[in-house]
Amino acid sequence: MMTSVVRGYGSYVESQLLGLGQNTVVVMGTSEYTLTRNDLDYIRGLPEVDVAEPFYLTQAYIQTKEGRKQVYVYAIDYDILNKAIGNLKLEKGEYPSLTDVTSAVIGHFVAFSESTGAKLFDIGDAITILMPQVKSGGKVTFTRATVRVSGIFEEYGGAMFVSPDTGIFLPEKSGKSILHMNSWSGIFIIVKDPMLVDSLVKKLRSTYAGKVDIIAFQQIAKVVSSITGAIDFIAFSTSLSAFAVAVAGTAATMITSVIERTREIGVLKALGFTDSQVMWMIIAEAILMSLIGGLIGVTLGLGGAFVMASRGLSISSGVSKLVIKAPPKITPELISYTMGITIIVGIIGGLIPAYRAAKIPPAVALRYE
Amino acid sequence: MLRDDIILKAVNLKKAYRVGDVVTWGLRGVNLEVRRGEFISIMGPSGSGKTTLLNMIGILDKPTKGDIIIDGVRVSKLSSKEMAKLRNRKIGFVFQQFNLISRLTVYENIELPLVARGMKRHLRRRMVVDALKMAAGDLTWLKKKPNQLSGGQQQRVAIARALVNNPAIILADEPTGALDRSSAKAVLQTFVNVNKHGQTVIVVTHDPEVANCSNRILIIRDGIIVKEEEPCWDKCIINTVK
Numbered sequence: 014m015m016t017s018v019v020r021g022y023g024s025y026v027e028s029q030l031l032g033l034g035q036n037t038v039v040v041m042g043t044s045e046y047t048l049t050r051n052d053l054d055y056i057r058g059l060p061e062v063d064v065a066e067p068f069y070l071t072q073a074y075i076q077t078k079e080g081r082k083q084v085y086v087y088a089i090d091y092d093i094l095n096k097a098i099g100n101l102k103l104e105k106g107e108y109p110s111l112t113d114v115t116s117a118v119i120g121h122f123v124a125f126s127e128s129t130g131a132k133l134f135d136i137g138d139a140i141t142i143l144m145p146q147v148k149s150g151g152k153v154t155f156t157r158a159t160v161r162v163s164g165i166f167e168e169y170g171g172a173m174f175v176s177p178d179t180g181i182f183l184p185e186k187s188g189k190s191i192l193h194m195n196s197w198s199g200i201f202i203i204v205k206d207p208m209l210v211d212s213l214v215k216k217l218r219s220t221y222a223g224k225v226d227i228i229a230f231q232q233i234a235k236v237v238s239s240i241t242g243a244i245d246f247i248a249f250s251t252s253l254s255a256f257a258v259a260v261a262g263t264a265a266t267m268i269t270s271v272i273e274r275t276r277e278i279g280v281l282k283a284l285g286f287t288d289s290q291v292m293w294m295i296i297a298e299a300i301l302m303s304l305i306g307g308l309i310g311v312t313l314g315l316g317g318a319f320v321m322a323s324r325g326l327s328i329s330s331g332v333s334k335l336v337i338k339a340p341p342k343i344t345p346e347l348i349s350y351t352m353g354i355t356i357i358v359g360i361i362g363g364l365i366p367a368y369r370a371a372k373i374p375p376a377v378a379l380r381y382e
Numbered sequence: 383m384l385r386d387d388i389i390l391k392a393v394n395l396k397k398a399y400r401v402g403d404v405v406t407w408g409l410r411g412v413n414l415e416v417r418r419g420e421f422i423s424i425m426g427p428s429g430s431g432k433t434t435l436l437n438m439i440g441i442l443d444k445p446t447k448g449d450i451i452i453d454g455v456r457v458s459k460l461s462s463k464e465m466a467k468l469r470n471r472k473i474g475f476v477f478q479q480f481n482l483i484s485r486l487t488v489y490e491n492i493e494l495p496l497v498a499r500g501m502k503r504h505l506r507r508r509m510v511v512d513a514l515k516m517a518a519g520d521l522t523w524l525k526k527k528p529n530q531l532s533g534g535q536q537q538r539v540a541i542a543r544a545l546v547n548n549p550a551i552i553l554a555d556e557p558t559g560a561l562d563r564s565s566a567k568a569v570l571q572t573f574v575n576v577n578k579h580g581q582t583v584i585v586v587t588h589d590p591e592v593a594n595c596s597n598r599i600l601i602i603r604d605g606i607i608v609k610e611e612e613p614c615w616d617k618c619i620i621n622t623v624k
């Protein structure tokens with residue numbers, strides 16, 4: 014079942030590659046470098062770049078019926094958002110016009126409670142956003158902004174970098190006027206072809222020399238893929254030794270059971286059961302035994318897989334933290350594969366005891382006390 | 383006709399048991415002819431080879447020398463699969479300790495030889511019921527587990543199991559050894575009935591009142607049949623126990 018969790022993450026990453034990220038690169042400003050119009054023009058001028066749009070991003074709190082809730086507020090061009098995140102759909106309402114700086118599209122779990130599913134905000138509602146600001150001396154003050162809900166996104170699930178479900182998305186212009194941010198947080202870049210990501214990243218690295226953060230989702234995905242690949246291998250080798258243990262366990266149990274029932278086997282043979290009938294009876298019993306064991310194992314394993322997966326896999330680098338929550342990938346194939354293995358365990362584990370039992374001469378078996 | 387009349391023949395049957403370097407002779411050369419429909423009892427001291435002989439006859443073990451012919455079939459020529467088939471069709475076993483399978487119901491125990499034979503489920507029922515009736519059993523036992531029955535009742539179930547396939551020969555090794563007198567009487571009554579029905583019965587016993595119910599008493603000593611005695615029907619347990 015380890016396998017199902019790992020494959021869950023693996024396929025999550027794959028789906029992200031297809032959805033968000035395959036050809037997305039984000040350049041983030043830092044405390045020592047502020048991105049400006051010049052940077053945007055330079056990036057737009059690079060041959061690899063299809064589209065590049067600046068955005069503002071801040072962490073904030075909103076007040077809901079269920080208390081204070083943490084959200085991410087983005088001021089970003091809706092077109093590039095849609096290009097970057099595939100399958101992001103409005104479940105209600107519409108995108109505000111580019112100049113409507115106080116209107117927002119909100120994520121599913123801003124509009125609805127994550128725990129109860131209760132509706133917190135609807136189209137037309139006003140949301141007050143509290144943006145913490147650390148002043149000198151460590152004092153935190155909040156800047157307030159009020160926006161109106163014009164659209165609600167469908168539930169998206171985990172996504173890299175952008176978390177649509179807990180985001181509030183405003184037009185790019187809102188960054189300055191509503192969020193009172195004086196510089197862009199970063200620039201969202203869509204590359205013409207996924208093949209060009211590496212060359213673009215190389216160019217940007219040499220231009221900015223570590224002054225900005227460059228996030229290429231394709232590269233993150235590669236790392237996660239290799240991690241899940243490694244875990245998959247570990248899981249495989251674990252399964253292999255578990256397989257050996259299971260075979261040995263089945264064999265030991267069956268040998269005990271066969272010895273205990275030597276006399277019974279003698280009786281069956283006296284009544285005319287053939288060696289192969291006796292052998293198959295014992296193998297069938299071993300298979301049944303390992304199937305029961307397998308069923309218990311699968312049930313516990315499934316439970317474990319869901320618990321592990323619900324806690325998620327978190328990858329953090331610097332300020333950005335990525336939590337991957339992916340449902341374990343439990344396919345009918347995986348279950349039938351597990352059951353197939355179980356049956357093989359039963360056959361292999363039962364074979365030797367069954368053969369031994371079948372070969373005992375009945376007269377000897379009947380003398381057994 | 384005369385040849386066909388011999389259901390069982392043993393020719394110079396020898397059996398050596400080897401435990402380490404020690405060789406014990408269970409049988410030292412037994413010759414025996416049993417006609418179809420006979421009721422034979424075998425008596426002898428402990429360790430004289432009675433069980434060994436019965437095991438050879440029942441093809442539960444292979445003789446060291448000699449041969450057995452059952453209903454015209456030379457056993458030494460058979461594969462282990464053919465031996466199993468012969469045991470299944472021609473021979474019914476009854477043991478001192480009943481040897482019923484405790485996990486199975488009475489019904490399931492009795493039908494085992496039919497299962498081994500590969501008979502269809504719906505055909506088995508009637509045969510199981512007939513066999514239990516023949517063994518003077520009670521049909522209410524069918525759903526019970528063996529341990530819910532008395533020793534005498536369990537032995538009658540075991541006899542029903544031995545009879546269910548309608549075998550030519552019933553072999554019983556001290557079938558009354560674990561029973562009280564009245565249960566022993568019921569068991570012998572069953573054997574006598576079965577024998578009247580045409581089946582050949584061979585019983586190993588220490589009990590003269592059991593041996594006296596048969597047609598012929600064979601005395602075995604040190605692995606050899608030393609003499610034959612005339613039974614006395616009046617001293618059969620059926621007549622001595624009220």
Ligand SMILES: Nc1ncnc2c1ncn2[C@@H]1O[C@H](COP(=O)(O)OP(=O)(O)OP(=O)(O)O)[C@@H](O)[C@H]1O
Pocket residue numbers: 380399400401406407408426427428429430431432433434435
């Ligand atoms: N499996 C065996 N291994 C070694 N020796 C054996 C084996 N079976 C029987 N014997 C020996 O062969 C001889 C005949 O044994 P058998 O069991 O046939 O006697 P029996 O007449 O049935 O005795 P009892 O009346 O006690 O049942 C005995 O000396 C016994 O110890």
Ligand SMILES: [Mg+2]
Pocket residue numbers: 432433434555
């Ligand atoms: Mg004996």
